[in-house]
Amino acid sequence: MFETLKYLVGSAGASGYGSKSTAEQVTENSYDLHSKTAIITGATSGIGAETARVLAKRGARLVLPARNLKAAEDARARILSENPDADIIVMGLDLSSLNSVRNFVSEFESLNLPLNLLIDFDPTRAYALSKLAIVLHTKEVAQRLKQMEANVTVNCVHPGVVRTRLTREREGMVTDIAFFLTSKLLKTIPQAAATTCYVATHSALVNATGKYFSDCNEASTSKLGSNSTEAARLWTASEIMVSRGSKAVFDPLTSALDYDHQKSSSNKRKE
Numbered sequence: 394m395f396e397t398l399k400y401l402v403g404s405a406g407a408s409g410y411g412s413k414s415t416a417e418q419v420t421e422n423s424y425d426l427h428s429k430t431a432i433i434t435g436a437t438s439g440i441g442a443e444t445a446r447v448l449a450k451r452g453a454r455l456v457l458p459a460r461n462l463k464a465a466e467d468a469r470a471r472i473l474s475e476n477p478d479a480d481i482i483v484m485g486l487d488l489s490s491l492n493s494v495r496n497f498v499s500e501f502e503s504l505n506l507p508l509n510l511l512i513d514f515d516p517t518r519a520y521a522l523s524k525l526a527i528v529l530h531t532k533e534v535a536q537r538l539k540q541m542e543a544n545v546t547v548n549c550v551h552p553g554v555v556r557t558r559l560t561r562e563r564e565g566m567v568t569d570i571a572f573f574l575t576s577k578l579l580k581t582i583p584q585a586a587a588t589t590c591y592v593a594t595h596s597a598l599v600n601a602t603g604k605y606f607s608d609c610n611e612a613s614t615s616k617l618g619s620n621s622t623e624a625a626r627l628w629t630a631s632e633i634m635v636s637r638g639s640k641a642v643f644d645p646l647t648s649a650l651d652y653d654h655q656k657s658s659s660n661k662r663k664e
């Protein structure tokens with residue numbers, strides 16, 4: 394109850410920001426982004442577009458990978474109309490295809506640019522599970538990077554609820570009513586982009602890693618989201634899928650590739 398009231402009022406948390414802070418406000422005193430390169434996926438609309446606009450305003454060089462190059466060029470043009478000096482590179486990437494991801498990585502590497510910020514807005518259909526996976530992955534990647542003593546931090550954010558093109562496949566009266574009834578809880582797009590921009594740019598978080606942020610403040614995840622065994626198992630499953638293709642079968646009981654299943658399916662295919 395108290396948390397809901399705090400949210401509705403927009404009162405500031407320990408960071409000095411809250412649910413009503415906007416991306417522009419939280420980056421006003423950010424460290425200098427002029428030497429920084431940020432890859433931002435999903436920047437053609439919604440929260441990603443606002444994040445890209447604000448980081449360009451603060452001086453970052455942007456790489457905008459998109460499956461729809463026309464939409465990405467339009468996004469680039471919109472940012473340039475506000476910041477004519479912005480340095481923005483548009484590249485092809487379909488996040489639903491591992492091959493496309495690999496091609497994007499090698500094209501990006503060929504540019505010989507540093508990668509200082511990777512901001513990934515990847516909407517998928519299996520919504521809740523994909524968000525849990527992001528939380529678990531963040532924890533596992535952070536842990537591994539720490540062990541490697543890599544100077545890389547990784548965090549995840551909950552932007553809050555905002556009406557964007559995310560609901561485009563469910564547009565209609567029911568969606569309109571749902572948004573109307575929850576309108577007091579909705580954020581604007583500049584508010585929804587604030588937590589991402591805060592985590593990406595604030596000097597207080599230079600060493601923060603493996604954390605979860607909401608309303609521009611560190612927050613607790615669900616019990617499952619902080620389960621390190623699940624995080625490790627998800628990592629193993631992902632490694633298998635990335636190295637052997639998405640049709641590889643992961644056995645959650647043994648945390649190993651199910652060769653018998655693969656063999657029997659391939660035998661069935663031969664029959």
Ligand SMILES: NC(=O)c1ccc[n+]([C@@H]2O[C@H](COP(=O)([O-])OP(=O)(O)OC[C@H]3O[C@@H](n4cnc5c(N)ncnc54)[C@H](OP(=O)(O)O)[C@@H]3O)[C@@H](O)[C@H]2O)c1
Pocket residue numbers: 434435436437438439440441458459460461464486487488489513514515516517551552553554555556557558559560
């Ligand atoms: N809106 C909310 O209330 C809310 C709440 C919690 C979390 N989120 C998360 O915030 C992120 C951004 O959401 P949003 O509300 O800003 O949604 P949005 O307006 O629908 O934007 C989604 C972006 O992702 C891009 N995209 C979708 N599938 C892609 C693919 N296969 N390959 C490359 N790009 C792809 C879209 O590009 P196209 O131009 O090609 O469509 C678009 O730029 C998502 O991860 C969403 O789950 C949103």
